[in-house]
Amino acid sequence: MNAITKRCFHSTRNNSVLKWTTMGSHGLFVLTIFSCFSRNLILAILEDFALCHQDITLKPTDxxxxxxxxxxxxxxxxxxxxxxxxxxxxxxxxxxxxxxxxxxxxxxxxxxxxxxxxxxxxxxxxxxxxxxxxxxxxxxxxxxxxxxxxxxxxxxxxxxxxxxxxxxxxxxxxxxxxxxxxxxxxxxxxxxxxxxxxxxxxxxxxxxxxxxxxxxxxxxxxxxxxxxxxxxxxxxxxxxxxxxxxxxxxxxxxxxxxxxxxxxxxxxxxxxxxxxxxxxxxxxxxxxxxxxxxxxxxxxxxxxxxxxxxxxxxxxxNVVTAHELPKPYPHNFKLASTGTGMSVKKGHYLRKRRKQRTGWSSREFLTGNVCFKSVKKQRRYVMFYVEKFQVNADPPGKMHVNLDLSAGIYCTIMCARLLLPNRFYTPKIDGVGGYNISIYFETDWFPYTFYFALGLTGRNSTARDLYDWIDEQRPGYYGLK
Structure with missing residues (x-):
């Protein structure tokens, strides 16, 4: 594996850009980020359609x-x-x-x-x-x-x-x-x-x-x-x-x-x-x-x-729902939301870090049951992290991207949005529902520039979460798995 030379790194609370220049044909980078938040939850009263125009990078000028x-x-x-x-x-x-x-x-x-x-x-x-x-x-x-x-x-x-x-x-x-x-x-x-x-x-x-x-x-x-x-x-x-x-x-x-x-x-x-x-x-x-x-x-x-x-x-x-034919029993027809994602196991009311739903919305790869609920339910949580990445390759390069992120034990990550250039990639996002996540995907050969963006939505960890996760902390590492 050839080395990657880091040219520029700029980070802000709401938006950051990471630029790398590949010196060879393959590259691998690992990024570990520490963050924690304690904010009031944003509430909305409207039940909207679940997958609509949401772009964490689009901020056009007049x-x-x-x-x-x-x-x-x-x-x-x-x-x-x-x-x-x-x-x-x-x-x-x-x-x-x-x-x-x-x-x-x-x-x-x-x-x-x-x-x-x-x-x-x-x-x-x-x-x-x-x-x-x-x-x-x-x-x-x-x-x-x-x-x-x-x-x-x-x-x-x-x-x-x-x-x-x-x-x-x-x-x-x-x-x-x-x-x-x-x-x-x-x-x-x-x-x-x-x-x-x-x-x-x-x-x-x-x-x-x-x-x-x-x-x-x-x-x-x-x-x-x-x-x-x-x-x-x-x-x-x-x-x-x-x-x-x-x-x-x-x-x-x-x-x-x-x-x-x-x-x-x-x-x-x-x-x-x-x-x-x-x-x-x-x-x-x-x-x-x-x-x-x-x-x-x-x-x-x-x-x-x-x-x-x-x-x-x-x-x-109501009009749109009336013109959409529901599926036959036993399938449930819900246009605006996927409903609850609750699962029960013996000894506990909710299963911790259960398997999360994944899927595409335009060019965004979503992981987390919250991502597929109505906008009203999504706004019970807070989007606390947005990061944009850009990789410049000359000559053309190919990457294996591996990101490890920690939000701190007091923050539970409920939804991860990964914006990619197209839908031919098959990313893998693990850990949604906890406070640590890992993201991995491989890119095809790209001639000049490759970009992607990541947005995370979370909530404050509950007392039960803290009780279950406190043993995972290593001495000297705040919230790191």
Whole structure:
């Protein structure tokens, strides 16, 4: 085995980057980390879908985004009934909330322009799996990636909220069911909002909007998305501002408004949570066009209005669940959560360090029963550790990665997230459910750079855990196995 020369190491509490340069064809490194935390547990009241857009490394700045940053954003075409051409200026945005459902405004989905019908749902930044574009392992080793693609998907049914279809509410939400679920496992939906994050945004007021640059995207090879930070205002603040400006009723039952201008219908405003989760806060219902001096971070005369998504979460989950066929008995059908993972053995109520569930979510390899539960249940624990690693190889290298980590005996690791470039690797993570874990995987030959990231979620160890684990400590090593 050839040696590895360490070039740079930088570490912070929340984020660190480790850069190595290989001097030969093979390498092995072992990293041991000591940490302990004692923090209040974060609680949420919303039961969300379990596997949604959570990225512990994605922190984009304002401006044009890299491809495959927010793949769940799409739009719907208006097609002329005679010519078959798309509308020249209107293409309402939709967001993917489940692999077979997108969310948009009910007005844009049902009140169509004259002589136009609703066309396909299009995802302009569709990310294919390597098997979809027929990439071999040899091509992946040489650094090839799937070409940029887009997906046109017909819809089967439009499901507006009852307040729109039965009670005539001016602006509301509608779910659109796709003809079939999206195939690629890299197409993860956006997370629905939680009560804790929604209340936090009332104080911090910092959200951001993601949208296509063009009003009607056409050339997807050159089309890009952009991010814009906005300031969020509550319903009471919006109503006060509209009354002061003599704009009348906003026509939205659950409304938010933001700074900025020129927001297109259906465009989402998001919140990036501390654990890396991207939550959908609002969906645009409309707003005034941009004019001079309208981009300052304050409310303009006619501010953009957004439908607050949180009051509709129960309806969204119920509609999606009703259209998902449950498996026959004795299989249990649970869309939002895997339920309890409790096992019992003689003499003890819970089995310590039992076998944990593993699986993939996009490019993240998850280990731990907590990882597959609803966002509500995951937030009973704390993501206390995030580390990014980058290995530079010249000439091309191949690695055997072995990490040993200790969180200290007072911290129990409940979920481990390992972000990898693709799903061809088969990592092995042992020890989740205790305070020490070990991670091992082998890489194929990579030409220039290989990266991966690790995030750990935990809780304070119980008195019973401390009683069982105290004998494992070696003298002079705090919490090390």
């Amino acid at each position: 401006g044009i985004l890299k491809i495959h940053s927010f793949k769940w954003l799409g739009f719907v075409q208006y097609i002329h009934t005679t010519t078959g051409l798309p509308h020249h200026s209107k293409a309402p945005r939709v967001v993917l909330v489940q692999r077979e459902f997108v969310l948009g405004t009910a007005t844009d989905m049902l009140h169509l322009p004259k002589n136009y019908k609703l066309g396909n749902v299009i995802f302009g930044d569709y990310e294919q799996e390597e098997t979809d574009c027929d990439l071999s392992k040899l091509q992946i080793k040489s650094g090839m990636r799937c070409q940029r693609a887009y997906m046109e998907m017909p819809y089967s049914i439009i499901l507006p909220h009852p307040e729109f279809s039965r009670f005539g509410v001016g602006n509301s939400l509608a779910l659109v069911k796709l003809l079939r679920p999206l195939k690629s496992n890299y197409m993860t939906p956006i997370c629905l909002p939680s009560l804790v994050e929604r209340e936090r945004k009332k104080k911090s007021k910092v959200v951001f909007m993601v949208d296509y640059l063009s009003p009607v995207p056409r050339d997807f090879d050159s089309e890009r998305m952009a991010k814009k930070s906005l300031r969020l205002y509550t319903h009471k603040e919006c109503q006060k501002h509209r009354m002061k400006s003599k704009l009348g009723s906003e026509g939205v039952t659950h409304v938010l408004c933001t700074s900025g201008c020129g927001v297109r219908p259906g465009a989402p405003v998001l919140s990036h949570c501390m654990d890396g989760t991207f939550e959908l806060i609002g969906v645009a219902a409309g707003g005034g066009a941009c004019s001079r001096r309208t981009m300052r971070r304050r409310l303009i005369k006619e501010p953009p209005l957004f439908i607050d998504v949180y009051p509709y979460v129960s309806w969204i989950i």
